[in-house]
Amino acid sequence: MKPSFEKYIPFKQINLPDRQWPNNTITKAPIWCSVDLRDGNQALVDPMNLEEKLEFFHALCDMGFKEIEIGFPSASETEYEICRELIENNHIPDDVTIQVLVQAREHLIRKTFEAVKGAKNVIVHFYNSTSTLQRKVVFKTDMDGVIKIAVDGAKLIKQLTDEYDGDTNFRFEYSPESFSGTEPENAVEICDRVIEALGSTAENKLIVNLPNTVEMCTPNTYADQIEYFARNLKHRDAAIISIHPHNDRGCGVAAGELALLAGAERVEGTLFGNGERTGNMDIVTMGLNMFTQGVDPKLDFSNLPKLREIYERCTNMKIDPRQPYIGELVFTAFSGSHQDAINKGMKYMKESGTEYWEIPYLPIDPADVGREYEPIIRINSQSGKGGAAFVMNNNFGYDLPKRMHPEFSKLVQAKCEELGRELIPKELFEVFEKNYLEHKQKYVLSSRKIYEESENGNDYVHFKGKMKINGNEEVSLSGVGNGPIDAFFNAIKKVGLDKYEFISYSQHAISQGSDSKAVSYIELKKPDGKSIFGIGIDSNVNVASVLGVLNAINRAEA
Missing domain, CATH: 3.30.160.270 (Alpha-isopropylmalate synthase LeuA, regulatory domain)
Structure with a gap:
């Protein structure tokens, strides 16, 4: 084996000199599908129990998700029972479609149809791996063998749907797993063959899901793959292009956003990016990125603290303090220049009566996600003159004159250095009281x-x-x-x-x-x-x- 970085094979770029996606803009929300209860759940050290899954499912419904992948009911009795609980005890709103995942294998497909019996709206999501590496290392087969697995699975699904005794509204989704590691022309061919086997039409489209199962390239290259696929798919009018980005390179959200520019219409992801390895694409971040650009994400993010509480309790995962929009510190400024700019922005908003959010260093109004203004500026030994004054005004109503800021700031910094940590607002006010209001009087x-x-x-x-x-x-x-x-x-x-x-x-x-x-x-x-x-x-x-x-x-x- 070659040493160090030399042992890695560079990702092959897509030949797309006339790419159009860089000229596009995101102007509307995609179709969202939460995979928290399947992809997110399978990545937990201790998977959610029935009660936790039900609570999480209802939270997703309350947010406005209309498509929710609930699990892999053919994989285990636990997953099967959760699926039946949702259906038999009427947990699923009429306008919500449950999605179930299954490998393109006959006995698993048959059990999946048993699991969803009686549901009103169901997406049967079947897949098989198509990547060059997995064909070589795992399956030891060629592309024709992989196509046969997918087509046989599609034919069986169509047969079982035709034979189904019930009024379930079935839709179908196919994923060439590890799409980003599959030759573009092979990905196009296998999906066209699946569309033909299912008999999908413009009126009854197949969801063609293109997973970045392992993030292997830069986001712009993933966008090239999506645009190439959409351009070359023979039955494009019979397909909804869906994406499923992962975050192995830390670019899951960026890859998802560029894929939308490239023609994707649907996005699968999880709340706060939970998922295998480094996680799935974070729907909260992507949705709120749209929100801050004046685009309605069609999901309710107005109470992120409540969502965080449910997420952390049900998954036993902890959200990083720097996680966009929800992390403890994301609306916090310690730097003096940042504090001063935020303070001036707050005053400008109050005095100008502007219709728009225009505060430096804060790309979103914390109130829009259920956060509060108080934590925006926090005080430590690195804080500037305006930071302590902002907290005094915002928390306690004392509007210290600007000429007083340096004097008070020195007192605050001295206290921070004495304690070796930041001051909470109560402690800041105690510095004010001790040095001014309760000062020894000669x-x-x-x-x-x-x-x-x-x-x-x-x-x-x-x-x-x-x-x-x-x-x-x-x-x-x-x-x-x-x-x-x-x-x-x-x-x-x-x-x-x-x-x-x-x-x-x-x-x-x-x-x-x-x-x-x-x-x-x-x-x-x-x-x-x-x-x-x-x-x-x-x-x-x-x-x-x-x-x-x-x-x-x-x-x-x-």
Whole structure:
């Protein structure tokens, strides 16, 4: 054997110089078929029991799936019993078609027809492997032998359908398993032969499913295979082109999307990409990719957290924190620049009244999938100035002025580094409380009075009160100014606090109703030339601003 990478055979490309799929756009949803209960279930360490399968089946119906592959009823008694339970106890809605998988082998096909007796709508999905490698290594036969297996299976299925005593609406699906590893011309030939054996027509089409059973090539090459197949199939009008991508190269969704551009009309996949090896194509990701492009996926993804709970409980599989749309961290920004952009996007959405979702770094509104805004920005030592401010505003209603962001951010980063982890919103607010609202007070107002006076057309504000220093000494304060802050500054200058300079001020309400309160953010320049912020809260806006000044001085002299 050759060493290292040299032992692998490069995938043979399709000669399709006039390919059309790159010029196409996805404008509508495909026919979706969930294979969670078959392909997904068979890949579990502990397959779902009857109760779990029933719950999962009903969840798929609630999402809007109209075609659901429920299992391989001829493979085991358990699978057979689940099929019978669904039929006999009326679990299947009238507009939902169950799909059953079976190898193109006589005794398995006959048992499959027994398993579905009494169902209203059934797709019998039969298959045999056609790939070059499996013909050589597994079956040791040529293409003629593989075609005979498929055609014989098709003839038996047609015969059993004709002989069937009941009113079941049968449809058929054929998969040349490992399609992507089959020579394109051979894949076309075997499917044409199956269509002929079944007598499929434009009015009664065969679902021709082209599985990327093992993802062997780049998504664009898979798209070339699909377009080649659709162009060259003799009985194209009698076929619905279906795809079944797997994710061995990590490109299952991309392969599925490009296959739709190339002419596929139907997609088989699973929720969150569960399936053999690295999984099947993730229908949730593909569907929501369409959703974010203004295309209705025709499936209900409005409560992904509920779907996640059902999925993880029934399969014992865990969804990765980075899984698109549903992972714990996908709507989370730690980077400072990302946090700032999201924060500005939120403000733009609120202020502009735009009809469209226009927020940087968030390709979808979390609310559209049942997620919440709160977790979007999370705080760690790498977070930027705007991140902590966003959480304070979004979670607690404190709209910190932009000039205050750097100061508060340093306090938050110091706490993150002390703990060695991110802060949850509650802990972030505790940093705010400790450093501002509950800060040690050297100076405390024991009484206060603020009133206005007009004289000779001029308006003045008076401040009078008493202030304790270090809890003991009490001094009287009196000052006049053009506003409450100016009056208070003039009052405290008389008792030695004359080295602080007022820089900026902002204020907003933090509650509503008769007990509403205002919060004031005051920025002062300290004697050393650096700035510091203080916060005051009171039901009286003038008092809140005065308390903010005193809070800044107390913080400066701590």
